[in-house]
Amino acid sequence: MASKIKVKAKLSGDVAEIKSLMLHPMETGSRKDPDSGELVPAHHITQLTFTNNGKTVMVANFSTAVSKNPYFGFSFSGAKAGDTLKVSWVDNKGATDELETVLK
Amino acid sequence: MVPVRANRSGALLGVLAAVLMVTGCTTTFERRLAEAEQLRLEAAAAGAEWLQTESLLDQARDEAAQGDTDAALVLVDKARFQAEAALRQAEFEATAWQERVIK
Amino acid sequence: MKNTAAKLLLCLVPILWQQAAIAGPEDDRKAFVEYFQSRFPDVSFAEFANGIYAIDDDARRQWQDIEEFPPYEFAIEQGETLWHEALPGGAQLADCFERPADEIRPAYPRFDADRGEVVTLAVAINDCRQTHQLSALAYDSEELISITAYLAYLARGKPVAIRVPADDPGAIAAYEEGKRFYYSKRGQLNFACSDCHVTSVGLYVRADRLSASLGHTTHFPVYRSKLGGMISLHQRFSGCVRDVRAKPFALQSKEFRNLEYFLSYMGNGLEFNGPGARK
Numbered sequence: 297m298a299s300k301i302k303v304k305a306k307l308s309g310d311v312a313e314i315k316s317l318m319l320h321p322m323e324t325g326s327r328k329d330p331d332s333g334e335l336v337p338a339h340h341i342t343q344l345t346f347t348n349n350g351k352t353v354m355v356a357n358f359s360t361a362v363s364k365n366p367y368f369g370f371s372f373s374g375a376k377a378g379d380t381l382k383v384s385w386v387d388n389k390g391a392t393d394e395l396e397t398v399l400k
Numbered sequence: 401m402v403p404v405r406a407n408r409s410g411a412l413l414g415v416l417a418a419v420l421m422v423t424g425c426t427t428t429f430e431r432r433l434a435e436a437e438q439l440r441l442e443a444a445a446a447g448a449e450w451l452q453t454e455s456l457l458d459q460a461r462d463e464a465a466q467g468d469t470d471a472a473l474v475l476v477d478k479a480r481f482q483a484e485a486a487l488r489q490a491e492f493e494a495t496a497w498q499e500r501v502i503k
Numbered sequence: 504m505k506n507t508a509a510k511l512l513l514c515l516v517p518i519l520w521q522q523a524a525i526a527g528p529e530d531d532r533k534a535f536v537e538y539f540q541s542r543f544p545d546v547s548f549a550e551f552a553n554g555i556y557a558i559d560d561d562a563r564r565q566w567q568d569i570e571e572f573p574p575y576e577f578a579i580e581q582g583e584t585l586w587h588e589a590l591p592g593g594a595q596l597a598d599c600f601e602r603p604a605d606e607i608r609p610a611y612p613r614f615d616a617d618r619g620e621v622v623t624l625a626v627a628i629n630d631c632r633q634t635h636q637l638s639a640l641a642y643d644s645e646e647l648i649s650i651t652a653y654l655a656y657l658a659r660g661k662p663v664a665i666r667v668p669a670d671d672p673g674a675i676a677a678y679e680e681g682k683r684f685y686y687s688k689r690g691q692l693n694f695a696c697s698d699c700h701v702t703s704v705g706l707y708v709r710a711d712r713l714s715a716s717l718g719h720t721t722h723f724p725v726y727r728s729k730l731g732g733m734i735s736l737h738q739r740f741s742g743c744v745r746d747v748r749a750k751p752f753a754l755q756s757k758e759f760r761n762l763e764y765f766l767s768y769m770g771n772g773l774e775f776n777g778p779g780a781r782k
Contacts, residue, residue: 304572315572364731365574447758449750450691482691489688497686500697502534 301395303383312375312399314346314354316368316383324360344368344385348375348399358385375399429469432476433460439483448490453482528667528678528768535769539717542704551718552773554781558705559712566780575652575726575778578645578733582653585646590635596650599631608651608658608775612665612764614674621677621760624651625735642754648724648733655724655777663721663775665768681765684758685716690749696762711782720767722779729782736763 300319305312318341325338338360346354353372377400384394437457443449460475539551546557556563586596586604600607611624622630628650629639640647667678688695699708700716707713723736734742737759741751752758 300577302572302576317572317574317576319577365577367572367574369572444750447752448689451745451748451750452691454750485691489693493687493689496688497683497695500686500695500701501531501682502538502697502701 300393301383301385303381303395303397305381305397305399307375307377307399310375311371311373312348312379312381313371314369314381317365318344318368318385318393319365320385320387322358322360322362322364322366326360338388341366341385341387344383346370346372347382348372349379427469429464429472429476432473432480433457433464436476436480436483439480439487443483443486443490446487446490448486448493450482450486453479453486456482527675531682532769532771535717536772538701539704539715543715549773551715552721552770552776554718554722554779555712555714557718558715562712569728569780573726573778574728574780575724575733578649578652578724578726578778579656581645582649582651582656585650586653590632590637592635594635596628596631599627599634604654605657605661608654608777609661609664612760612767614667614671614677614764616671616673619673620757621764623755623760623763624654625737626755626760642735643738645733648735651735652724652733652778655722655775658775659777661775663767663770663773665764665771667764667768677761677764678768680758681761681763684762685765689744690747692747694747696743716766716769718770718773720763720770721773721775722777724777725779725781727781733778 302317304315307313320341321339322341323336323339325335327336328334329336340360340362341358344354344356344358344366345352353374354370356368358366379399380396381399382394382396384392386392440449440453440457443453456475456479460472460479463469463472463475536548540546540548543558550557553563553566556566589595597604600610602610608624611627612621614620615622625642625647628647633639667674669675685696688698696716699713700719703713704715705712720736723739724733725739726733735754737754740759740762741754744751
């Protein structure tokens with residue numbers, strides 16, 4: 297199954313500007329199903345992690361305030377072309393997804 | 401038991417009661433509901449039905465089923481207003497639209 | 504001398520008469536374009552394909568940020584996969600269309616003289632499925648919208664060139680029906696499409712700035728941030744009809760297909776730029 301994460305990286309000097317988009321329903325647990333009237337159970341990413349060459353450069357703790365198909369962008373320094381950037385997330389059901397890309 | 405007198409209004413009442421018992425008693429609510437629904441269908445056929453009309457009639461049916469005929473009638477009248485207004489709107493718009501065309 | 508001049512003038516009558524009869528939609532379109540260009544003289548014709556972003560600088564900046572990482576990319580990818588999926592018997596959706604994939608989106612909507620109705624891309628895709636013994640996809644289904652997103656993406660840059668053949672009274676009637684719909688007030692709020700998207704362009708309705716109808720159809724399907732997902736043009740029509748408190752027509756109903764036909768023709772000369780991203 298193809299990764300449901302997309303990443304774009306832009307290098308300026310040693311600063312990498314990272315943009316990521318990930319598919320995830322991000323259910324808060326407070327929404328009611330319009331047909332059944334039942335509460336839709338919470339199903340959302342809890343933690344998003346970026347590592348560069350194995351070193352953690354960003355950890356984001358997501359909760360119910362982040363909406364469906366999250367977009368997440370940030371910058372970090374100490375990057376160079378050829379570095380391996382890995383993004384991974386875990387959600388409240390224990391599911392995970394990850395993607396690796398090489399900085400250019 | 402009505403006193404047996406050859407009285408015309410009594411006879412008429414008797415006939416009326418018989419007719420109603422045979423055909424089923426149509427209340428004011430049911431009649432007005434049917435009229436409003438008919439007007440809603442006409443508005444729909446004209447492509448002009450408003451958003452709430454059908455749900456107002458559904459709510460009216462619910463109210464009547466729960467025994468609140470007065471509340472039901474209020475809703476029926478609202479629905480009827482919407483249907484009639486929609487029909488007038490469609491009639492007017494049949495020609496009025498041309499004024500707005502950019503020329 | 505007077506006789507010759509009179510004869511010449513008489514000869515012109517049938518020519519001018521025919522011109523008036525043929526030029527209907529084209530006259531409408533030119534007037535449509537001229538209206539918006541005179542309202543917004545600093546906006547180039549091509550820019551109108553970007554809707555509200557052509558006239559609202561702040562919204563445009565936000566949109567450009569979003570376009571750096573377009574949220575509709577997932578839909579395009581899913582659409583590409585579905586487009587190449589084998590149908591029963593080994594056929595593919597492409598087989599139904601008899602033209603290169605990047606020319607499919609621009610071919611719709613079109614008036615089908617045999618069927619006597621406007622055929623849109625979504626309807627054509629479902630026709631194809633049913634020809635191959637598959638059930639039709641719902642017109643608001645993710646799968647169908649993804650396929651149209653993929654085809655829209657392939658067609659980017661192609662010119663909008665909708666045809667209303669002058670010798671096809673059915674096509675002209677469908678176009679005129681769409682035009683009538685567009686300019687007719689409806690609903691409890693008594694608005695016509697033109698009340699917002701012609702008369703009030705640039706003004707606010709609640710928190711949204713109103714876009715011009717010129718170019719309305721070039722960029723669908725559209726990713727809506729509000730919904731976190733894609734919507735089709737007819738879903739947008741349905742939403743607008745609901746917003747003026749009229750009962751919406753069904754997706755791909757005759758009313759909406761005729762409206763799409765009229766609006767698409769108004770956009771002739773612009774370039775396809777779908778899928779789009781909106782609030």
